[in-house]
Amino acid sequence: MATIKKREGKTGTSYLIRSSCGYDTSGRQVMRSMTWKPKPGMTEKQIEKELNRQAVLFDEKCSAQGVGNGNIKFQAFAEQWFKEYAEPNLRPRTVARLHQLEERTYQAIGHIRLDKLTARHIQRFIDNLGEDGISTKRDLAKPKADLSAILKGRTQKDLAETSGVSRSTISSMCRGEGVTLTTAEKISTTLGKATKELFTIQKGSGKLAPKSIQHYLSFVSSVLDYAFRFEIISSNPCKRVVIPAGEAPERDCYTVEEAQTFLESLDHAPIKYRAFFVLAIYGGFRRGELLGLEWQDIDFQSHVVKVQRTSQYLAGRGTFTDDTKTEKSHRALKLPAPVFNVLRQLRAEQAQDRLRLGDQWHNSGRLFVGDMGDPIHPNTPYHWLRRFCEETGQRFLGIHTFRHLNASLLINSGVDVKTVSASLGHSQVTTTLNIYAHTFEEAQARASEAVADLLSKKQA
Template identity: 45%
Template sequence: MATIRKRSEGTYQIRVSCGYGVDGKQRNQFKSYKPEPGMTPKQIEKELTRQAVLFEEECKRGQITSAVKFEKFAEQWFEEYAKVNLRPTSYARMKQLTKRVYPAIGHKRLDKITARDIQKFVTDMLVNGKNMNTGKPLSRKTAVHHLSFISDVFSYAIRMGMLTDNPCRRVYIPKQEQDEKEIYTLDEVKKLYESLRNEPLKYQVYLLLAIYSGYRRSEMLGLEWKDIDFEHNIIHVRRTSQYTAEKGIYTDTTKTRKSKRVSKMPVSIMNLLKQFKAEQGAEAEQLGTKWEDHDRLFTKWNGEPMNPQTPFEWLKGYCERIGVPFKNIHSLRHLHASLLIFEGVDVVAVSADMGHSVVGTTLNLYSHMFQEAKARNCDAISNALSFTNEIGTEKESPDEDETEVETEQQALAL
């Protein structure tokens, strides 16, 4: 029920109770009304009643929100929604995003944040933001992640009946020229392979299996020996190995439903896996009760699942030792995709092999590779049908003077 209070300056205050906020305190909304000059007391009373009814209806429809600050409500979102519905890795990543979001808009009331406020934050991040680790400018993808987090919080407020509009819908993230992915060249891969014999067997297996399979790092580290079918030379991807500071190393499901897949492997890789299994078995027997049997392929010295950072650190050091530029552990996956594409494998098959949920993801990630492959296909067709270039080409008739000279030469010869 709305209440009306007259102020000394000739204005009126309309107050409507809007229930309780996320902190458990009662929330009231206020609206001021100033009568037009010349209105009679009866007209003012009638108009005040009308304004009070309209204001109360607006509050009931949720068009007026409680005065909760963005940071406070976002923390409530983390507790009520994110912790329950998001993967631990996604939850941890969202928490990291608050380091930039809260200083920018965390102090603002949820109902006072406009699309311009969020647009300014996003634009400033792209123009002036720097990566905390590398010092390089922030990418468009980083801006998309921050905007997505803010949008998720606003969407939750709408579901809770606190808002009716998400200002993030009107925010524009400028497109940037997509950097070409760093991929090892075949010469670099050859050098990686030639020097590999001096490395521990588990890293030999990791590098070659990563190139041949194109698995994500989390999928590689999630492999267990029961996933290896030595009889049919196939490997099943059924889980991932993840890490957060809060949970440590833990087992999770695959990224998407289609990430669960089966890969056929060459005999050379399967033989290397057999050798690796035998070596691991010998190590486990030597350690005895100190060995923790998790059935994982890639482990620490005592059988515990390997830390996700370990393959990264090994590959970086290995590249430095043999003089090959380090291009990130994920570039091995890109290398696998590029080899498939340049061998003429169609996009649907590449997408399935990479475990992408939709073909569009594959096209977006490797569009320039498919374009280059398409250009090569055009050249291949032209070369195969080169004989068609002669069609429609007539031999030019010899010039009359040339004919006369040729006739004279024939006569002399006789």
């Protein structure tokens, strides 16, 4: 509520009106003031009435405009949000992904003041993200020659560190595999060459996926929610923005027959990868959860596997241990005996490696480690799986597909949605229902047909 102070000066009587504009991001209250002078000839009653009216109007103006009259551009405030909220509170990989959204967002609305930023501005930005040609992510850059011959004595590790590209990506390029255009440009700049000199560019569809567009809107909304909390703006305009409807891509998944064939083909695979993918199929674990498993999480007597951490990677930081994706991702799953037979073989082989290397062994305690005992890079199983599928003539659908396969098998076996959700480590049952709605519908339809068949036989 505004405060009023009467002042007498050489030019007559005036009134100082002060009002709070809320609190800044450091928690300090910000005050604004104005001076009002009564017109000549006004009575005391008229002055009192008009003074109170001016105080109310100024109070409302300050409340609506917020701290500093909202005179801060979106980009400047978003950069504050990263330092004050995102980096201290969000997971490192989440912050890294949000930083990837900055460039397009700032180009579109970064120059607009918070108090001038409207739902229309944001809607125009979101609509533009769904247009053709907005994305070059699907543009593929294929190396024209063996990249290792162009490194001129530089190691892959050195090139990765100087270019900001992961070592696994550098390794893929050296094998002649394609990469994104952005990655190709980073490599070319580091090597002092033109991108077209080193790579052949194959144009993609150029559209952002609906999920990617949702990520942009969520980023903008999170920043504006922070501004609203500190009364810098009176409302979050993102609440009125609509994501354009898009066709959700159909999720491709292995059939039961393909899964059985894949498991059989693993009999001739290294024990490390056999154990990794057996756990992926039977447990439905996320990649980071699998790589974060330690031997202390494996109960060989009760056949239980506990998920308590994840293993992640960030350029410039390397491989590191992080918490699980959600609180409910901390879980314990009872798995069949064949899984633990494979894990026993892995433990025995790892024990032999540890004895052979002695002091050179880096005892990380992880199940899935490199030759010296260090946790492996998160992309290592992905690249191994792709090569393995090519060699054995099987479909390559990525690692996360095994999680979908596990969920599909659970649902089609008649397991209820709450149990499926708990097994997958989803934060809410609605998440499971949204992701696997079609699978549940098919399972329910088959159950209804089974009931109908049973009743028909009894009537016959």
